Amino acid sequence: MTTAWLSPEEWTALALSLRVSLVATLVTLPLGIAVALALARGRFPGKQLLNGIVHLPLIMPPVVTGYLLLIVLGRRGAIGSLLDSWFGIVLAFKWTGAAVAAGVMAFPLMVRAIRLAIEAVDPRLEQAAATLGANRWWTFFLVTLPLILPGVLAGAILAFAKAMGEFGATITFVSNIPGQTQTVPSAIYSFLQVPGGEGPALRLVLISVSVAIGALLVSEFVAQRVARRIAGQ
Amino acid sequence: MTLDISLAHRFGGFNVDVSFTAPTGITALFGRSGAGKTTVVNAVAGLLRPQRGRIRVNGDKLLDTDAGINVPVHSRRVGYVFQDARLFPHLTVRQNLQFGARFNPMAGPASGLDRVVDLLGIAHLLGRRPGTLSGGEKQRVAIGRALLSNPRILLMDEPLAALDEARKAEILPYLERLRDELDIPILYVSHAVPEVTRLATTLVALSDGQVVRYGPAAQVLADPNTFPVLGRQEAGSFLVASVVRHDRTDGLTELSFGGGRIFTPYFQAEPGAALRVRIRARDIILALRPPEDTSALNILPATVRQIGTQEGAIVDVSVRCGDTDLLARITRRSLTRLGLTQGTPCYAVLKSVAVARRDIGVFEERRA
Numbered sequence: 001m002t003t004a005w006l007s008p009e010e011w012t013a014l015a016l017s018l019r020v021s022l023v024a025t026l027v028t029l030p031l032g033i034a035v036a037l038a039l040a041r042g043r044f045p046g047k048q049l050l051n052g053i054v055h056l057p058l059i060m061p062p063v064v065t066g067y068l069l070l071i072v073l074g075r076r077g078a079i080g081s082l083l084d085s086w087f088g089i090v091l092a093f094k095w096t097g098a099a100v101a102a103g104v105m106a107f108p109l110m111v112r113a114i115r116l117a118i119e120a121v122d123p124r125l126e127q128a129a130a131t132l133g134a135n136r137w138w139t140f141f142l143v144t145l146p147l148i149l150p151g152v153l154a155g156a157i158l159a160f161a162k163a164m165g166e167f168g169a170t171i172t173f174v175s176n177i178p179g180q181t182q183t184v185p186s187a188i189y190s191f192l193q194v195p196g197g198e199g200p201a202l203r204l205v206l207i208s209v210s211v212a213i214g215a216l217l218v219s220e221f222v223a224q225r226v227a228r229r230i231a232g233q
Numbered sequence: 234m235t236l237d238i239s240l241a242h243r244f245g246g247f248n249v250d251v252s253f254t255a256p257t258g259i260t261a262l263f264g265r266s267g268a269g270k271t272t273v274v275n276a277v278a279g280l281l282r283p284q285r286g287r288i289r290v291n292g293d294k295l296l297d298t299d300a301g302i303n304v305p306v307h308s309r310r311v312g313y314v315f316q317d318a319r320l321f322p323h324l325t326v327r328q329n330l331q332f333g334a335r336f337n338p339m340a341g342p343a344s345g346l347d348r349v350v351d352l353l354g355i356a357h358l359l360g361r362r363p364g365t366l367s368g369g370e371k372q373r374v375a376i377g378r379a380l381l382s383n384p385r386i387l388l389m390d391e392p393l394a395a396l397d398e399a400r401k402a403e404i405l406p407y408l409e410r411l412r413d414e415l416d417i418p419i420l421y422v423s424h425a426v427p428e429v430t431r432l433a434t435t436l437v438a439l440s441d442g443q444v445v446r447y448g449p450a451a452q453v454l455a456d457p458n459t460f461p462v463l464g465r466q467e468a469g470s471f472l473v474a475s476v477v478r479h480d481r482t483d484g485l486t487e488l489s490f491g492g493g494r495i496f497t498p499y500f501q502a503e504p505g506a507a508l509r510v511r512i513r514a515r516d517i518i519l520a521l522r523p524p525e526d527t528s529a530l531n532i533l534p535a536t537v538r539q540i541g542t543q544e545g546a547i548v549d550v551s552v553r554c555g556d557t558d559l560l561a562r563i564t565r566r567s568l569t570r571l572g573l574t575q576g577t578p579c580y581a582v583l584k585s586v587a588v589a590r591r592d593i594g595v596f597e598e599r600r601a
Contacts (some may be wrong), residue, residue, distance in 0.1 A: 070298075093584075110439075124317075125319055125321060125322075127280055127306070128313070128315065128319040129321075130279075130280075130306040130307045131278055131280075131307075131309075131311055131312070131332050131379075131382075132332050132333035132336065132382045133306055133307050133310070133336030133382055134333075135305075135307045138307075138335075138336070139307075142321075143321055146323045147322070147323055230297055
């Protein structure tokens with residue numbers, strides 16, 4: 001498919017980026033909610049350790065995260081080799097691997113946003129639900145989850161935006177293969193390496209900026225609607 | 234239905250050790266803040282696990298630390314009305330009310346939403362969200378929500394404490410209806426004597442984590458040794474009377490009870506209706522002969538039943554008027570001067586204006 005303003009190569013990179021980011025966000029969301037719940041409400045040994053591990057990708061250089069992913073999840077990696085021989089799943093140099101890298105990098109941001117939302121929920125409302133007969137699961141789905149929805153949404157959008165922009169870990173873990181693992185940031189990087197690439201690079205930069213702003217606007221809009229509903233108007 | 238409570242819990246140098254039975258009706262857990270009232274209620278709800286204890290509803294164990302039984306909160310079928318209502322802000326009033334029915338549906342067609350909505354007068358609020366309700370409305374919805382979870386006992390932790398006088402007056406009649414119409418024990422935490430005098434059928438007075446008075450409310454409130462323990466203000470008892478007639482021109486209502494007839498300021502009720510009237514101890518004058526040419530409208534023959542053992546200038550005296558014990562507060566000087574002792578015949582004199590509108594409530598006594 002060609003249009004006047006994007007080359008097939010650029011289209012491929014954009015489509016791949018969207019797919020990678022969407023999958024990364026949706027797959028990590030339930031896990032993000034669970035970890036945020038554990039960190040906000042749980043009392044267990046090793047809570048600080050979990051907190052540290054979740055935050056590692058935020059603090060370490062992305063290249064390091066990418067390299068660690070390669071060691072652990074690569075074809076010869078500890079887990080990667082098992083995935084390959086048991087399920088035939090290969091992540092290295094595949095778009096799924098890019099999604100894993102994006103998900104890992106976005107995870108701390110997602111967890112932080114959701115954790116803040118959970119901590120803002122009055123636990124006395126959950127007590128009230130229990131006295132009315134709701135067990136932990138019902139209480140979560142009927143009371144806690146609806147109340148943290150704005151936070152979950154904010155966390156998801158933030159994670160999506162982070163995934164769209166992820167570069168270092170992705171290029172280290174799955175390289176920069178057009179049509180396979182070349183996301184928008186990787187494509188921009190490649191275009192900037194060759195003479196005359198400034199034009200395509202600039203177009204992709206503009207697209208990145210619009211996607212980021214669009215995501216923010218959508219999240220603000222939805223969060224406001226949810227907040228209004230909760231405030232009782 | 235009865236609720237048996239026996240528990241011991243120590244935390245932060247404070248010791249709660251109580252044991253009592255709450256029958257159908259309102260059992261008021263009365264005491265100053267810090268007396269351990271909320272600890273008891275939370276233990277019944279399962280929100281707090283006492284170190285030792287046994288709690289049973291109709292013989293079913295909710296808690297027995299010796300036997301290792303601790304039924305989780307959501308399985309206890311305990312309706313809890315919190316001081317701060319705790320309505321779910323993201324749900325409408327109707328959805329709040331229906332929250333508990335999902336887990337413990339009521340049996341029978343007539344026992345559902347409509348009846349409770351009608352009982353509490355909240356039909357016009359169903360479509361609204363808690364954020365737009367007044368404090369009194371929130372509390373009524375919270376009561377309805379607890380009722381509709383089909384509870385075996387109802388717990389109320391100072392449900393009126395956060396409300397102003399007008400809102401309290403708005404809710405009290407609904408609480409009276411609950412007391413008279415529900416067949417479950419209601420455990421009602423309060424530190425306000427007027428509220429307790431108007432609502433309680435059974436009274437448990439707590440002080441420093443111990444039960445210091447326990448029994449039928451009429452008996453405990455008319456006991457001259459109760460109030461020195463609880464704090465002296467607002468001491469008073471109540472009488473249960475039925476409406477004889479209204480005197481429209483003078484704006485009075487005539488009531489009849491076991492000890493005679495009394496006039497109160499006009500109270501809207503059908504003749505024959507049963508009312509409960511709170512009489513403060515300091516509003517009763519004791520006399521040896523019926524006073525003549527006095528402005529007081531109510532002069533009731535009585536006998537001294539018991540004289541309080543407290544020391545000081547003020548003495549509480551319990552007098553019996555027919556079948557009702559009333560509490561009078563007099564000076565020690567008057568006690569000596571009149572030579573009152575147990576069995577002395579006397580007259581209890583009560584000004585009608587001393588009875589305020591908020592001291593009167595409906596009271597359909599339950600036949601046990």
